[in-house]
Amino acid sequence: MFTLRPIGFIESPYKNSSEIPKGLGVKHDARGILKVETEFAPGLADIEGFSHLFVIWIFDRNTGFDLTASPPSDNRTHGVFATRSPRRPNPLGLTVVQLLSREGPNLHVSGVDMLDGTPFLDIKPYLSSVPMETLRRGWLAEAEARKGMGAPPFD
């Protein structure tokens, strides 16, 4: 067992999960603020140089988990580890955000898909991408194809 503590909290326009865009082809461009606790702010030095960041956060308003999930992008169920369902054995979220600016311990970002007040555990620089031509996207690509969708969405 490992005990982890938030390094900050997210200011987001979403007050409840029904407001968060979900499903196929959805684009996350909502703006928000990663508010890092003052004691950890020195850890942000030089972060302005990166255009995109990984944020690891906690689905803190969720309890329990299921081993299968029915994502909003498909009408079939899949193993929870093949989805981004919040009801996971460890309630960890992972989001790629675009860094717009930094104001002391506050990172202004776009691409938030978390609820307002969500605690986060870590920020890491996004250093490289998997080339699109080598990426296979399993049931998601199949669900898109069934709906006549072509190009894959970008986060």
Add this chain to the structure above:
Amino acid sequence: MFTLRPIGFIESPYKNSSEIPKGLGVKHDARGILKVETEFAPGLADIEGFSHLFVIWIFDRNTGFDLTASPPSDNRTHGVFATRSPRRPNPLGLTVVQLLSREGPNLHVSGVDMLDGTPFLDIKPYLSSVPMETLRRGWLAEAEARKGMGAPPFD
């Protein structure tokens, strides 16, 4: 405070951290196995369709943290959240692996950069990439430029 438990352990060729390739332009193509605990194996259904996975894991042989880090790819220090240093406030690792095959609860992957026996907390499908032309890579790009390196590495 949040308490998380491993959903499995990684079989890796690396027995100690000095064996893990580090630094500029390094390519991680080592093979390993994500051994998911049997109780969570039903959560892997349909994962075979994805070429790449995110693994969130614990730097379990690490104690303490620093707010600045001197990465092996640079001779300058940076804020810990602008690096992948293991000495972070929450000792979380994040790796993109390529899924080669699945054997029941065992996922054979390439791209491991964890030590043998590392506990992991979550697996998520890699659904989209940030287009390379929109990615800025801060101090890492500068360190590469100082060494006369051109193209960005892919994980």
